[in-house]
Amino acid sequence: MRAEPIELSEGEREQLQQIVKKGRDWRERERAQTILMLSEGQTVVAIAERQGVKPEATRERRRKWWKTGLNSLPDQPRSGAPSKLTDAHRSQLKEWIGAEPLTCRVLVSRLTTECGVAISASTLRNELKRMGYVWKRTRYSLKKARSRAL
Structure with missing residues (x-):
């Protein structure tokens, strides 16, 4: 079943293309690409296969676009406590x-x-x-003790 394509104004189309080309966040770029493909009349299933997501993710992006437009592209604040470290x-x-x-x-x-x-x-x-730090845990070996005893 083919869903009704999203109608984009020329300004919205240009903004979405700009986000796809130069957006900082990969999630935002992917969402913008989804909206552009939906506006071209591609099917939800075809878009989902091309982007490697489930069709429901594509449908959800379309629903959010209809509700909030360009504000649907960036990630929304997530739950959780703020960091205790400054x-x-x-x-x-x-x-x-x-x-x-x-x-x-x-x-x-x-x-x-x-x-x-x-x-x-x-x-x-x-x-x-x-912060980029890596470390290895200390290994305790009994071989050293045996070699000293021999």
Whole structure:
């Protein structure tokens, strides 16, 4: 079943094409491309296959376009608590990490005592990953002990 194509004004079409070409967020570019293809009369199923999404995602983009137009393209605010770490906390973490190798537990302890920020070790690990830090866990081997005993 072919859905009614979306009617776009020339200004809307130009804005959508500009978003597809130079938009910063890939999700926004993909949504704009969907709307352009819907305006050309392509089927929902064909668009979904071309973009690698489910047809319901394409239908949802069309419904949101009819409701809010260009405001339907950017991501909407998501739920969840704001980050407890500020940019000052992140720069302090970088200083500590740069000065000496520390474990997550030590970093959490320092944040709590020196900055008054209470976060869990897993939250800190996630934040460090976002900041680009990687680490390996220490491996304890019994081979060293055996070789000394022999």
